[in-house]
Amino acid sequence: MANGSESKKKPLTEGARGKRVISGMRPTGRLHIGHYFGALQNWVRLQNDPSYDCFYFIADWHALTSDYADTSGVAKNVIEIATDYLAVGLDPKKSVIFQQSQIPEHAELHLLLSMVTPLGWLERVPTYKEALENVKDKDLHTYGFLGYPCLQAADIVIYSDEGKTLVVPVGEDQISHVELSREIVKKFNFHNIVLDPRLALPGNGMYFEIISDSFSEHFKPGSGRGVPYERSADEIVRLQAQVRKRVAEVGIKNWIEHLGKSLAARAARQQLKDFADFKQNNSAFSEFHKEILVEPQAMLTQTPRVPGLDGRKMSKSYGNTIMLTESDADIRAKTKVMVTDPARKRRSDPGNPDVCPVYDWHKLFSPSETLKWSAEGCRTAGIGCIECKAAMADNLIKWIAPIRERRLHYQGQEKLVRRFIQEGSVQARIVAQQTMVRVRDAVFGKDRVRRRNLRPLIKHQAG
Amino acid sequence: MANGSESKKKPLTEGARGKRVISGMRPTGRLHIGHYFGALQNWVRLQNDPSYDCFYFIADWHALTSDYADTSGVAKNVIEIATDYLAVGLDPKKSVIFQQSQIPEHAELHLLLSMVTPLGWLERVPTYKEALENVKDKDLHTYGFLGYPCLQAADIVIYSDEGKTLVVPVGEDQISHVELSREIVKKFNFHNIVLDPRLALPGNGMYFEIISDSFSEHFKPGSGRGVPYERSADEIVRLQAQVRKRVAEVGIKNWIEHLGKSLAARAARQQLKDFADFKQNNSAFSEFHKEILVEPQAMLTQTPRVPGLDGRKMSKSYGNTIMLTESDADIRAKTKVMVTDPARKRRSDPGNPDVCPVYDWHKLFSPSETLKWSAEGCRTAGIGCIECKAAMADNLIKWIAPIRERRLHYQGQEKLVRRFIQEGSVQARIVAQQTMVRVRDAVFGKDRVRRRNLRPLIKHQAG
Numbered sequence: 061m062a063n064g065s066e067s068k069k070k071p072l073t074e075g076a077r078g079k080r081v082i083s084g085m086r087p088t089g090r091l092h093i094g095h096y097f098g099a100l101q102n103w104v105r106l107q108n109d110p111s112y113d114c115f116y117f118i119a120d121w122h123a124l125t126s127d128y129a130d131t132s133g134v135a136k137n138v139i140e141i142a143t144d145y146l147a148v149g150l151d152p153k154k155s156v157i158f159q160q161s162q163i164p165e166h167a168e169l170h171l172l173l174s175m176v177t178p179l180g181w182l183e184r185v186p187t188y189k190e191a192l193e194n195v196k197d198k199d200l201h202t203y204g205f206l207g208y209p210c211l212q213a214a215d216i217v218i219y220s221d222e223g224k225t226l227v228v229p230v231g232e233d234q235i236s237h238v239e240l241s242r243e244i245v246k247k248f249n250f251h252n253i254v255l256d257p258r259l260a261l262p263g264n265g266m267y268f269e270i271i272s273d274s275f276s277e278h279f280k281p282g283s284g285r286g287v288p289y290e291r292s293a294d295e296i297v298r299l300q301a302q303v304r305k306r307v308a309e310v311g312i313k314n315w316i317e318h319l320g321k322s323l324a325a326r327a328a329r330q331q332l333k334d335f336a337d338f339k340q341n342n343s344a345f346s347e348f349h350k351e352i353l354v355e356p357q358a359m360l361t362q363t364p365r366v367p368g369l370d371g372r373k374m375s376k377s378y379g380n381t382i383m384l385t386e387s388d389a390d391i392r393a394k395t396k397v398m399v400t401d402p403a404r405k406r407r408s409d410p411g412n413p414d415v416c417p418v419y420d421w422h423k424l425f426s427p428s429e430t431l432k433w434s435a436e437g438c439r440t441a442g443i444g445c446i447e448c449k450a451a452m453a454d455n456l457i458k459w460i461a462p463i464r465e466r467r468l469h470y471q472g473q474e475k476l477v478r479r480f481i482q483e484g485s486v487q488a489r490i491v492a493q494q495t496m497v498r499v500r501d502a503v504f505g506k507d508r509v510r511r512r513n514l515r516p517l518i519k520h521q522a523g
Numbered sequence: 524m525a526n527g528s529e530s531k532k533k534p535l536t537e538g539a540r541g542k543r544v545i546s547g548m549r550p551t552g553r554l555h556i557g558h559y560f561g562a563l564q565n566w567v568r569l570q571n572d573p574s575y576d577c578f579y580f581i582a583d584w585h586a587l588t589s590d591y592a593d594t595s596g597v598a599k600n601v602i603e604i605a606t607d608y609l610a611v612g613l614d615p616k617k618s619v620i621f622q623q624s625q626i627p628e629h630a631e632l633h634l635l636l637s638m639v640t641p642l643g644w645l646e647r648v649p650t651y652k653e654a655l656e657n658v659k660d661k662d663l664h665t666y667g668f669l670g671y672p673c674l675q676a677a678d679i680v681i682y683s684d685e686g687k688t689l690v691v692p693v694g695e696d697q698i699s700h701v702e703l704s705r706e707i708v709k710k711f712n713f714h715n716i717v718l719d720p721r722l723a724l725p726g727n728g729m730y731f732e733i734i735s736d737s738f739s740e741h742f743k744p745g746s747g748r749g750v751p752y753e754r755s756a757d758e759i760v761r762l763q764a765q766v767r768k769r770v771a772e773v774g775i776k777n778w779i780e781h782l783g784k785s786l787a788a789r790a791a792r793q794q795l796k797d798f799a800d801f802k803q804n805n806s807a808f809s810e811f812h813k814e815i816l817v818e819p820q821a822m823l824t825q826t827p828r829v830p831g832l833d834g835r836k837m838s839k840s841y842g843n844t845i846m847l848t849e850s851d852a853d854i855r856a857k858t859k860v861m862v863t864d865p866a867r868k869r870r871s872d873p874g875n876p877d878v879c880p881v882y883d884w885h886k887l888f889s890p891s892e893t894l895k896w897s898a899e900g901c902r903t904a905g906i907g908c909i910e911c912k913a914a915m916a917d918n919l920i921k922w923i924a925p926i927r928e929r930r931l932h933y934q935g936q937e938k939l940v941r942r943f944i945q946e947g948s949v950q951a952r953i954v955a956q957q958t959m960v961r962v963r964d965a966v967f968g969k970d971r972v973r974r975r976n977l978r979p980l981i982k983h984q985a986g
Contacts, residue, residue: 120967121634128638129714129771132764135968161967168630171584171674175591175667182666203645203670204638210666211634251592301595308592504583504624505598 079225081106082216082356084117084160087137091144092381093460094374097366097424100148102229107155112227114155115219115488118142118481121160121167122212125205126191126198142477144384147467152480160215162485165492170207170214172503176247177210181240185209213241218492220354227359238358245353250312252502254350255300260291268299270322274315275302297505352502353495364424367417371399385467388457395421395453400445401438411438411445418449425455542688544569545679545819547580547623550600554607555844556923557837560829560887565692567612575690577618578682578951581605581944584623584630585675588668589654589661605940607847610930615943623678625948628955633670633677635966639710640673644703648672676704681955683817690822701821708816713775715965717813718763723754731762733785737778738765760968815965816958827887830880834862848930851920858884858916863908864901874901874908881912888918 083103085091091100106112118141123134138159145157160166182188183206191200216228216238228238259268268291307315367373368380375381382391400418404411413419413435422434430451437443470477546566548554554563569575581604586597601622608620623629645651646669654663679691679701691701722731731754770778830836831843838844845854863881867874876882876898885897893914900906933940 124635124638124966130764130768131715131966132767132968134966138967161963164627164631167634168627170634171630171667172587174670175587175665177666178662179664179666179669199641201642202638203640203642203673204634206642207637207666207670252594301593304595305593500624503587503594503597504601505595 079112079227080219080221081112081114081227081229081359082117082219083115083229084119084122084215085141086119086123087134087141088123089133089137089376090140090383090385091148092374092376092383093424094366094368094381095144096148096384096463098231098363099229100145100150102361102363103155104149106229107150115491116145116150116155116157117215117488118145118159119215122208125202125208125211126195126200128202128204129198138481139474139477142481143467143470146470146477146480147384147463149463149466152484156484156487156491157480158485158488159481162481163218163489163492165489165496166211166214166218168496169218169492169499170211172499173214173244173248174207174210176251177244178247181243182206182209185240186236209237209240210244212237213244216241216356217245217353218495219488220352220495221491222350222354224354226354226356228356229359229361231363232360235358235360238356242355242357245355249351249353249355250307251304252352252499253300253304253307253312254352254502255296255303256350257293257296259299260293260296262290265291268295270319271303272299274319274322275306352498365420366424367420369394369398369417371417382456382460384460384463385471386460386464391457391460392450392453395449395456396446398449400449404438404441404445407444408441410441413438418445418452421456422448422452425459426452427455430455542575542690543682543684544575544577544690544692544822545580545682546578546692547582547585547678548604549582549586550597550604551586552596552600552839553603553846553848554611555837555839555846556887557829557831557844558607559611559847559926561694561826562692563608563611563613565824565826566618569692570613570618578954579608579613579618579620580678580951581608581622582678585671588665588671588674589658589663591665591667592661601944602937602940605944606930606933609933609940609943610847610926612926612929615947619947619950619954620943621947621951622944625944626681626952626955628952628959629674629677629681631959632681632955632962633674635962636677636707636711637670637673639714640670640707641710644706645669645672648703649699672700672703673707675700676707679704679819680708680816681958682951683815683958684954685813685817687817689817689819691819692822692824694826695823698821698823701819705818705820708818711816712814712818713770714767715815715962716763716767716770716775717815717965718759718766719813720756720759722762723756723759725753728754731758733782734766735762737782737785738769815961828883829887830883832857832861832880834880845919845923847923847926848934849923849927854920854923855913855916858912858919859909861912863912867901867904867908870907871904873904876901881908881915884919885911885915888922889915890918893918 081103083099085095085099103114103116107114118138120134120138123137124131127134142157142159146152150157185208188206188208191205216226220226228241230238255271258264259271303315310318368375368378369382370378370380372378372380382394386394395418398418398421401411401413401416403409403415413422416438419434419438422431426434434443434448434451438448544566546562548558548562566577566579570577581601583597583601586600587594590597605620605622609615613620648671651669651671654668679689683689691704693701718734721727722734766778773781831838831841832845833841833843835841835843845857849857858881861881861884864874864876864879866872866878876885879901882897882901885894889897897906897911897914901911
């Protein structure tokens, strides 16, 4: 169990791992085996892989985008879903498990991203249009629902860490969401270019000059005033403002190309050895350009097919699920009436396991000999569906037992579950706050006022 | 000067005043006399009126809705505008003067309000459509720009205080913005009805019953089980969830009417003296119903006409302003070429002061005898425009001198100005945080997790 388990992974905030994983679920109720095989199994796998540090959250603000008119279930479901996270083996010692609304910085970044996000991008999201057409019992024509992908982008990239890959494990249908997050981040970075403060060092004076010269009216590629010298932080800030303006006018590609030419010309003319380090034409810029937020990457995960009891997609609204808390008796009762190959009408008809939901479930829960027995027995009509289902149920029950046991353990310990969420949220918030310091600096300039401001405020809060 | 001035008003956070004023300006640059007579004069008047406590802010996030592509001026302009606030007489001892982006709670409330705000309300805002049509040098088709009124609503109502009127001083053209804020708040309150915890007291048991009975299938007006008893907090929370669901189904008016009938019937049948207190039919509900956010009211202020130097609306983009920092020489030079009654072409033509911008300015700056001299001299061609303008300039210079002096004083003390903004922001944030505790409670249920969570977090921040 999470509470007592050994932790082989390093503490998360050390940042020793190269890749960061971020994913979340909306607290809409208890989870079922479809959630497990569709996402949670993979989350646990990543958590136990030492190359990833994992952030898993409960997206309670997202629940409001559609459930704003009745929020009564949200608070309860936060605890339910956290309990399920722990039950399937997410471990607060290995992963940061937290609640979105406890990190108000998500809302602040959402607001800042909203400024650069074109309306058309949001209006064209396929799932947005689908929801507006199909959902009839809720009014989704709200500003918040339209902004869902913008909040999602904030949720992900607030855990940006320079030099760390940011990955979002998704199924095929969600790749476009991560793509949209990337586009929003790209646009934000483009409007908020930040020059590396190292550009102020005397050794980098020539690069400062080349960038700076690109704004002079009679700019000749390769011009330069000669001896480099140290620059002040204010000079860097002024140069940065110029870069942003020019990039907004001519586009980032054109400007980088322009710079590259200048650099190449100068390097050729002066044959300066310093330039030899810059192998590509655009490196003068890319070397001294910091991307404030990391563009997230989709990590496509292969997930097994988990049909519902009736053969349709497993979904709570179809009533065709097996919950992670399901009792043995309920599992037997529900699987007994499960849909099978519809062509096998009589016991004596041979069946086709490849189109049978029960066989799909065998693949999830049964050992290979049972799988073989089921497939052969089905094809030869050697076994009946009833015995096939019963065998599958036995294995499902065996599989679910430890999860359900942990579920019951944590269910009786709501305080402990709350503590885990709290502690995880504190861990997450520290990272989010660090990102927001960088973001505010990039948007509003150096954030000295705010930082000095924290101290008196904290006294008030604590008092 | 603010720094050394006597403070006759009570400390602001005591909440002794009955009305709270909230207003702000976008940091787009230094302010001019149009800003003074259009808003700041009134802000100072309200600050010195003991019935108001005043919150004046610098709306730096709002500046991003249109200036996201070039934010280089925003940080500098925050200081400029704060300096102007102080120069015109806003006093940090009497008013809370703060910077929007230092109160991240605005962003959180904005997000929560966004969930309930219909897209159509935002799309139909006249100034939104106008801006999309007229502004050509910036791309305003962004999610953030559309959400401007939603952020504005959050800015205002985060300073809600139960039982305090919340007023927004506005000109006629901005009344519709405050109206929209009211509508958004109304909708938020409607979806997040909170029952007063006093409903749990034994003396209020009958009201609990009447509300509760309205959900029973065979509800008869006036039914009731008799002896009232004390309720638990959980029962109130459950009842509240029922009320929210029902109100979402039938609408708040219908439901209150239903309750009122029930209450009246029961009062008539049982002749209970307790009910005598409830004079109106709907009071059972309204007495035990807490509105989470206060609906703001527009306070229409009569402002004098302040045409620009060229007779058009005074605006920095027209280059027809007198800044609060304008030098005597510049004032003389600029007013010398000011537009006058266009019909008065020659010195010997009589003029009409009622259509003359110079006369409008005389009304702002000159004593009554000068006013009379100017009007009569103009109508009789007794004076020329040149001497009329010179007299006006003399008085404008006299008027502007103390403001400009304070401006110069604070201009040399940027650290002091920053400290004022910081301290004001701390004061504002304390109020905003109190509101957000109530708001989070209303949306997500009792917020115990978060509150306990504050302590470890603060240690981290301070460390």
